[in-house]
Amino acid sequence: MAQPQLQPQGQVVPFKVKQEEVVSPWKDAWRTLRKNKLALVGFGIILFFIVVAVLAPWIAPYPYDKGELVMKNKPPSEAHWFGTDYNGRDVFSRVIYGAQISLWVGTFSVIGSVLVGTLLGLLAGYYGRWIDTIISRLFDIMLAFPSILLAIAVVAILGPSLQNALIAIAIINIPTFGRLVRARVLSLKEEEFVMAARAIGMKNSRIIMQHILPNSLAPIIVTGTMGIATAIIEAAALGFLGLGAQAPEPEWGKMLADSRQYIQKAPWTVIFPGLSIMLTVLGFNLIGDGLRDALDPRMKN
Template identity: 85%
Template sequence: MAEVNVQTYPVKQADEQVISPWREAWRTLRKNKLALVGMGIICFFVIVAIFAPFIAPYPYDVGDLKMKNQPPSEQHLLGTDYNGRDVLSRVIYGARISLWVGTFSVIGSVVAGTILGLLAGYYGRWVDTLISRIFDIMLAFPSILLAIAIVAILGPSLQNALLAIAIVNIPTFGRLVRSRVLSLKEEEFVMAARAIGMKDSRILLQHILPNSMAPIIVTGTLGIATAIIEAAALGFLGLGAQAPEPEWGKMLSDSRQYIQKAPWTVIFPGLSIMLTVLGFNLIGDGLRDALDPRMKN
């Protein structure tokens, strides 16, 4: 009986592995030089804020009136202010306040806006009408004026300024999430989840919310820059951080009358605000390019 030779051929494995969307977005972000510059700026200010007690050469709230409005020197690299306090130390500690207010106000806005947007977009009808009308009323006022009104009612303080900034930015995230939910809830995977009897809470948390994270992250990153500017504006008006807290906007307000005699007391806090806002804007633009499929070739 003749033997039959059975020849086997090795199966060629695919060289390319499946790449998750988030990993692909990270690869795209790393190729964006401006986004990397923004990340470098923000990392610098974050490190400065974390290690402020070790970096600052002097206490931020202690000054020498004999050394007031002194120009930059070896003893005081960025000069001193009208109370003889070291400007460099106050700028370093001011990074803590600005980043804290900007980050946590946006987190509060994102959480509240996302919840309201999910409810409005998914359930519709009177729920959507009620929430949308509240958003419309809030958006009818300029954000800074609404924040001023809220702080004026609650009282001037850094915590109330943070709360006011979080409240005025809720409609931005709420309307964004609502629009995403309106488009996603008609998708086949959501209809299939309903057909098998999945609860609404699981559909929202496991299917709709994960698919809405990309625009939320982009808008949130850009929102931190806006929140820092709003916090500086409230501090400049005397409604945010109170003396002797070294908030950058408050520093600008306190030193504006010395702008000709001691311009360094205004230049360095203003430059810090500009660089921080620039960093977040560059990162936000990079994230938009990386996470938005329409921006990819």
């Protein structure tokens, strides 16, 4: 073992111990995420659609709700990059404005699902007993129905509209987040740091907000990101069935439904909205996979 060095005067010079940099879990996750090329591709795709949605009034060359019947079902050209639809409307402009609707519905429906599902999951997992029984049985009942059928039932009760479709999508995804959070809470509340907080007399509400919830954020973020992709598909499905956005709103699913009878005569009216849905969903799925790899310690080398 190395001995401390002595100066000529006999003074002991202590060894300097190099301290390693302490990296927070979130900073470490960000470093891992930046190395994931597929996740960066997903970020690029979603950033592109966000920019398109924000700048739609300036990018779109024509109004999305106005057309000329003499230009009905015209193929892509210099004047109309994506061609025109059965009403002579510019498909390119409608696809651009459709990005606003799809991102808005997907994002805010998932935010609603996360807020309600997380609250119910925290209550069920932490307090247990009859609270857990009631909430868990509610989740089981909701999950017993196919999600699209439950969404159709909700929209049928509230009435066909884009806002009601958003509410329906938020409702059907509540059990997904609720059960995820409940399982996480059941594991965390047995940890030593939670038991220590309870032993010193910390209130349950404070334990939940300061200890349980922060340690449950990682799976919520991952599932929520992938949930946006699912919500966009569900919104497109409701729009396709005529239960979501109503004419002349340029929602991608509604555009597919309105143009399905012209798929052989004017395939561009279906191809471009379909590609937009596919790329947006792909982008969110790639981001979700990257976040899962970055936030889950079991996925790290």
